[in-house]
Amino acid sequence: MTTTYSSAIAYLWSRSKLKSNEDKPKNHILTDVETITHLASNLMSLGDTDIYSTTYEELVRSVRSSSIVDQDWEPPSADVRYEYKWSFPEAGQADQVFGPFGEEEIKSWFNAMYFGPSGEKIRVRQVGREWGDWDDVVQ
Numbered sequence: 299m300t301t302t303y304s305s306a307i308a309y310l311w312s313r314s315k316l317k318s319n320e321d322k323p324k325n326h327i328l329t330d331v332e333t334i335t336h337l338a339s340n341l342m343s344l345g346d347t348d349i350y351s352t353t354y355e356e357l358v359r360s361v362r363s364s365s366i367v368d369q370d371w372e373p374p375s376a377d378v379r380y381e382y383k384w385s386f387p388e389a390g391q392a393d394q395v396f397g398p399f400g401e402e403e404i405k406s407w408f409n410a411m412y413f414g415p416s417g418e419k420i421r422v423r424q425v426g427r428e429w430g431d432w433d434d435v436v437q
Contacts (some may be wrong), residue, residue: 302350302351302352302353302354338350358373361373377400378400378401378424379397379398379399379401379424379425380397380398380399380400380401380404380422380423380424380425380435380436381395381396381397381398381399381422381423381425382395382396382397382399382404382413382420382421382422382423383395383396383420383421383429384419384420384421385418385419385420385421386419397425398425401436404422404436405436408432408436413432416432416433417431417432417433417436418431418432420432422435422436423435
């Protein structure tokens, strides 16, 4: 599947619930649509007038060829999935792996302190990676 800036905006726009500028607080945090639009505008102002038709794959090739990252660099996925297992014996299910869960879902459980005040009750990992403590694995 080829993704262009325009199709990404259409997707994000369909998911967002944007309000008018009058409803935005002074310390407004940018939505995904606003962020990607701002970034595309910056690229256009730097001379990349084809940004709206540039595919995701072309953007990745461009970043790789810039020598800022390694040639085998893979951009972070927007769909990071996590698994966890309990790290204390009293849980009774210490070896059972739960998941995968999306980043937003597992962070909401962390914020509700289901895993302890600092996530100390679990070991967590991105799917397919090594187990670690909450602060070492989840950004």
